[in-house]
Amino acid sequence: MGLHLARTGVLSPAAQYLDQRRVHLNLFQRDDSCCFAGKLSSQRIAAGIRRAGHQLAAEKREARKAKFIERMYETLYKILPDAESRSIKLGCENREALEELPFESDCSLFFREFSSPAVTYWHDTGHAQIKENLGFIRHAMHLESLAHRLAGFHIHDTQFPGRDHCAPGTGSVDFAALKHVVKPSHIKVFEFSPSLTVEELKKGVAHVKRIWGA
Numbered sequence: 001m002g003l004h005l006a007r008t009g010v011l012s013p014a015a016q017y018l019d020q021r022r023v024h025l026n027l028f029q030r031d032d033s034c035c036f037a038g039k040l041s042s043q044r045i046a047a048g049i050r051r052a053g054h055q056l057a058a059e060k061r062e063a064r065k066a067k068f069i070e071r072m073y074e075t076l077y078k079i080l081p082d083a084e085s086r087s088i089k090l091g092c093e094n095r096e097a098l099e100e101l102p103f104e105s106d107c108s109l110f111f112r113e114f115s116s117p118a119v120t121y122w123h124d125t126g127h128a129q130i131k132e133n134l135g136f137i138r139h140a141m142h143l144e145s146l147a148h149r150l151a152g153f154h155i156h157d158t159q160f161p162g163r164d165h166c167a168p169g170t171g172s173v174d175f176a177a178l179k180h181v182v183k184p185s186h187i188k189v190f191e192f193s194p195s196l197t198v199e200e201l202k203k204g205v206a207h208v209k210r211i212w213g214a
Contacts, residue, residue: 076119122150123154144181154189157172167200
């Protein structure tokens with residue numbers, strides 16, 4: 001969960017050691033962290049549920065994920081009361097790596113477990129496209145399945161097979177296929193590589209606005 005750090009995976013609610021999970025929990029519960037989130041007009045935090053283990057292949061993830069799921073749930077249940085009391089929405093983001101949790105096939109059970117309106121889905125277009133390019137999901141179908149919990153987007157494109165954070169319109173994301181799920185109330189955050197030029201950024205934003213609307 002990225003509250004103070006640029007890289008969201010540094011602290012994980014599913015970390016192996018209890019002390020690491022406590023640091024994650026304490027950072028969230030610090031007054032300045034929650035107050036910062038509360039001051040945002042959106043009152044949402046994108047919580048990237050990070051790695052289940054180092055460099056686990058997809059076929060090993062299912063066999064080894066149970067203990068990491070348990071730790072993740074334990075941490076989120078501790079965070080949830082604070083989020084609810086402060087009207088903060090936790091956006092659980094789809095991840096790009098095959099060994100990260102929750103995997104797309106886990107999302108249905110995850111959102112049944114966390115039925116609170118404070119727990120929402122945060123859709124990263126680039127991450128989902130990587131999974132589609134590798135043959136694991138259908139991007140549009142996955143987004144549709146979680147539309148009822150959707151809070152917002154990280155918007156970027158992916159050049160086949162896995163180079164993401166590209167300008168929309170330069171990769172394989174079919175933004176038109178996602179349009180029917182997008183609502184004006186959804187938060188939309190463009191997440192671009194710092195290597196892109198200003199002109200590339202402007203063209204990418206214009207591409208999405210042309211398809212999705214302003």
